[in-house]
Amino acid sequence: MNKIGIINYGAGNLGSVKNALAFIQNQMPSMPPFEVCIESSPERLKLYDKLILPGVGAFGSAMNALHSTSLSEAICEFAQSGKFILGICLGLQLLFEKSFEFGEHKGLGLISGEVVGFNNTGLKVPHIGWNNCYFTTLGKQSPLLRDIKDGSFFYFVHSFHIKTSEAFILAYCEYGYPFGAIVNKDNLFGIQPHPEKSHNVGLCLLKNFLEL
Secondary structure (H helix, E strand, O other): OEEEEEEOOOOOOHHHHHHHHHHHHHHOOOOOOEEEEEEOOHHHHHHOOEEEEOOOOOHHHHHHHHHHOOHHHHHHHHHHOOOEEEEEOHHHHHOEEEEOOOOOEEOOOOEEEEEEEOOOOOOOOOEEEEEEOEEOHHHHHOHHHOOOOOOOEEEEEEOEEEEOOHHHEEEEEEOOOEEEEEEEEOOEEEEOOOHHHOHHHHHHHHHHHHOO
């Protein structure tokens, strides 16, 4: 039985993510069985088959929490093992090299790129609500987006976004200008919107991650 760990570092919608996975398990009994645990012990991360790194709040304080608990080192070791990780919202941003949210802060550095604020969009920040995600050529081929229609709506809540190589971007969103909304580098996946709040489309993405 696959073990799925939701990383608890005090800055995530843990219950919402766990409930979404439980719903998938209950509604799709044909899926291989899996066990979901909320995990805060760095020593235990290696026991899981897949990890989900959720997150809400500020980048700097989140990284401080990961460092103070030694979860940052454990996450990097897990990534190097080749097993899959999914970062959600702030969890996506933490996978990158640095952020300019309230100063400059170093991230986990697992994907090259940085996190910046929305600039000169003329639109209200934070970006909150439903918006389309348009797939790149890579996204149309990605198993993470299987059975999801190009241009599908996901639910966003964020003031900062990633800047990274097109080689890692599976889907863009438009908010004043296009920005990377869903990414993949090797065994690392990340999504800026909240799949656990994005109804059937988000549940499909989570299901696809579980089946990788």
